Amino acid sequence: MRLVVDLNRCQGYAQCAFLAPDVFTMRGDEALLYNPHADKAQREQVLRAATACPVQAILVEDDPDDASEAASSRLTGAGEGLSSVR
Template sequence: MRIEVDLDLCQGHGMCEMEAPEIFEAQRDSVKILDPNPDESHRAAVKAAVQYCPTQALRTVEDDE
């Protein structure tokens, strides 16, 4: 699984960091992805971060895509 962010959409709300603080770091007006290829143990938290992003700036891409 790979995480991608659309920085044109991201506004730095920080919902992703609240869901997966070991993967995301909210900054002033965007997010920094600390681990763009997290292992399976983080899948549920990453999926929640993607789901709850208020601007829909995050997405995951499966390895087989």
């Protein structure tokens, strides 16, 4: 999974840091630091963080290697209600 955060759009609400603290952290009041290559084990937390972003500044992209996993989760209904692209 690959993450891209539009830092021009980010307003520092820190919802992502609250929901996925191993991936997103705040430095000071406004500077967001994040791991652009989050671990697959953190997928659910990252998707919740992206969904919770008030300004929709977080884009989550699937790696080609993860495509078969994403397809199987759609078939089984896993992750229902969450979008992997923002």
